[in-house]
Amino acid sequence: MELAYYSDYAVRLVNTEEPARGKDTLTSIDAVRDLFGANQSAARRATEADVTRFRSVRARLRAVFEAADGGDETLAVDLLNSLLLEFPVSPQISGHDFRDDDGRPLWHMHLADHPSNATAGYAATAAMGLAFHLTEYGVDRLGLCEAPPCRNAYLDTSTNRSRRYCSDRCATRANVAAYRARKRLEADRPENTGRAADSAQPTTAGKER
Numbered sequence: 001m002e003l004a005y006y007s008d009y010a011v012r013l014v015n016t017e018e019p020a021r022g023k024d025t026l027t028s029i030d031a032v033r034d035l036f037g038a039n040q041s042a043a044r045r046a047t048e049a050d051v052t053r054f055r056s057v058r059a060r061l062r063a064v065f066e067a068a069d070g071g072d073e074t075l076a077v078d079l080l081n082s083l084l085l086e087f088p089v090s091p092q093i094s095g096h097d098f099r100d101d102d103g104r105p106l107w108h109m110h111l112a113d114h115p116s117n118a119t120a121g122y123a124a125t126a127a128m129g130l131a132f133h134l135t136e137y138g139v140d141r142l143g144l145c146e147a148p149p150c151r152n153a154y155l156d157t158s159t160n161r162s163r164r165y166c167s168d169r170c171a172t173r174a175n176v177a178a179y180r181a182r183k184r185l186e187a188d189r190p191e192n193t194g195r196a197a198d199s200a201q202p203t204t205a206g207k208e209r
Helices: 003-014 029-035 048-069 073-086 118-137 168-208
Strands: 089-094 108-113 142-144 153-155
Touching (some): 003 029, 003 118, 003 153, 029 048, 048 073, 048 118, 048 142, 048 153, 073 118, 089 118, 108 118, 118 142
Antiparallel strands (some): 142 153
C-alpha cells in the first residue's frame, strides 16, 4: 500500500464539515468510528472525548488545505509539520493479508501509530499520508472545491493538474451555473446595444445640425 493512500484520511475528516452550509456530521462517537473505515480495531478505541478532539484536528487539517489552495506553500508545510511533530508514526514493512502466487507475503509499507487515544492515531495517519502526498505530487495538488458554497477538500491526482472540484456533482453544478450565466449575458447584449444606439442618436443629430 502506498503511503500517500493515507492522505484520504485527511480528506475524509476535513469534509465532515461544510462551514459555508453550516453542516457538521462529526457529532457522535459513531461518526468518529465511521472515519476509520475498515480499521475497526482502531475505531473501537474512540470515546466521547474524541468527538471534540477530532474537531480540533479537523480545523488544523483544513487550515493546511486552505493555505495550499491560497498558494502559500510555506504556511501549508509549516502547519502540516506541526501536526507531524505532535502526532508521530513509525513506518514499518508489513505483509499481512497479501500473498503472491508462491504463498509469500507481498511486502508493503504500513504506518504504525502509537496512540494515546483514537484521535492521536487517526491524526498521525492522516498527517503522514498528507505529507507523503504533498511531497510526491506538490502542494498545489491540495485543493478546495471551487463550486460555491461547497469548499470540500480534495487531492488532485490528474495528469495535467486540472482538478478544480471535489466531485463530479460539484463540477456539473458549476458548469451548469456558468452556462446559465453566459446565456443571461448573451440575452442582455441586444438590449444594451439597442439602448446605447438610441442614446447616441440625439447626439449625432445635434452634431449634424
